[in-house]
Amino acid sequence: MTDKPSPTYSERRHVSPSEGLLQLPTPNGNRFITLFEHGSLAVEIYAPRGVDPQTPHARDEAYVVVQGSGYFVSSEGRHPFSAGDFLFAAAGEDHRFEDFTDDLVVWVIFYGPDGGEKNANDAS
Numbered sequence: 001m002t003d004k005p006s007p008t009y010s011e012r013r014h015v016s017p018s019e020g021l022l023q024l025p026t027p028n029g030n031r032f033i034t035l036f037e038h039g040s041l042a043v044e045i046y047a048p049r050g051v052d053p054q055t056p057h058a059r060d061e062a063y064v065v066v067q068g069s070g071y072f073v074s075s076e077g078r079h080p081f082s083a084g085d086f087l088f089a090a091a092g093e094d095h096r097f098e099d100f101t102d103d104l105v106v107w108v109i110f111y112g113p114d115g116g117e118k119n120a121n122d123a124s
Helices: 017-021 116-122
Strands: 032-038 041-046 060-067 069-074 077-082 086-089 096-098 105-111
Touching (some): 017 105, 060 116, 069 086
Antiparallel strands (some): 060 086
């Protein structure tokens, strides 16, 4: 039996939050890391500490809260969140986490074209 090299993120079918957390912060200080990619789909673990410095993204973005709680601020307002919640930010939308606990960890799911799916569908 020969050892197979570790699969690349695009070949894997299972990832866990702990895999990403072991790699954070990255050598350049980032509090997120990509764990899976396939087509337009990119899945990250994000674990901000203190302040969430996000700026709007070019693609639609979904979050699933792994642990922690706080407030999610977007064009829809300021809403409390906790573990298990789903959050969404459309492409280009200002959004951020505020007043969150020190243990906040979220799955981040980017997908679709630049400008978001709604804008792509409006063009047809």
